[in-house]
Amino acid sequence: MSIRVNIHPYLYHLTNNQEVVEVDGITVGECLKDLIKQFPDIKQVLFDQNGKFINYVNIYINMEDAFPNELAKSVKDGDELHILPIIMGG
C-alpha cells in the first residue's frame, strides 16, 4: 500500500522539506501514524497532548473532505491525502 500525503507548505520544515511523503496504511489514521513514524515532529500539528486529532486541521482524500471521523476513513493504494491547516489572514 502506498499513499501519497501532500504536506502543507507551512509544515515542510517538519518533513525535512519534503512536499509529498509516501506512507502505508489502510485508514487515514494508519497513514498519519506512518507519517509521524517517518517525521515525529509533525505529530504536534496533528494531535493534541491527549492524542486527539486537532480540529483546525482538515484532511482531504483524493481532494474530498474526509470529515467526519477522518481517521477511520479507508484508503487504498494510489490514494492521495492533503493535510490542510486553517488560515485566517486578511
Add this chain to the structure above:
Amino acid sequence: MLSSEELERYDRQIMIRGFGEDGQEKLKQAKVIIAGSGGLGSPAAIYLVAAGVGTIRLIDHDTVELSNLNRQVLHGDNDIGRNKVDSAVEKLGKLNKYVTIEPIAETINEENISRLVAGFDLIVDAMDNLPTRYLLNRAAIENNIPFFHGAVYGLEGRVMTIIPGKTACLKCVYRGLIPQEKFPVIGVTPAIVACLQATEVVKYIVGIGKLLTSKLLVYDGLNMRFTELMVKRDPNCEHCGHLASTENE
C-alpha cells in the same frame, strides 16, 4: 436606469457574454458589505467600485499603521493613524462617482452584526481573524445572505462562495479556532484572493458562470498552483445544519 455616461463607462464589461445592460443594472442595484478594508478589503473594494456595484458598506474598526502598507493598497503614508474606512472612502470616492460607499468604523460583534448586515444582498469576508469570520458566516446563514470567503497566509490564499442552505458554509469546512497571531503576507496574495472573491460577487449578482460553491479553492503562490478541494454540507453544522438539506450546488 443607466445613464449614457454609465453605459460608456461600463461598455467593456457590458460586452461580456451574458452580462449586457441588464447585468450592469443589477450591479447598480446591488448592496454589498465588505467586512474589512485591509489586505483583502482594499482590492475587493477597488474592483467592486470600478465594476459599478451600486452600494458598498465598508466595515472596519481599525486605524492605518505603517506595517499595513505593504498590502493594504487603499492606504498610504499620509493615512497613518486615520480610520481605515475614512482613508478607503476618500480613494474609492475618486474612482467612481456612481457608487455609494458607507464607511462604518465599528468592530463587528454579536451585538451589532444583525444591524450591520440588515438590508444588504451579499457579504464579502475580508477579515483577518477567525472568530469574526464565524460571526459573519452565522449572520449570513441566518439572514440568507450569500457569503464570499477569502483568507491568506504568506503566499497562500483560499476562496469559497457560500449560498446559505444550499452549499457548504465556512463552519462546515472549518470547525476549530486557531490562536490569533501576526501572520506573514505580501500584498500580491490578498490582491489575487480578493480579485477572485470580487469575480464571484460580480458573477453572482449578474447571474453568469459557475460559482465556487462547496469547493475550497486553494491558491499556492509558492508553487504557483490552484487546487480545488471538494467540501460538503455538514448535517450537524452548528451554523447551517438546521436548514433544510438541499443539493450542493
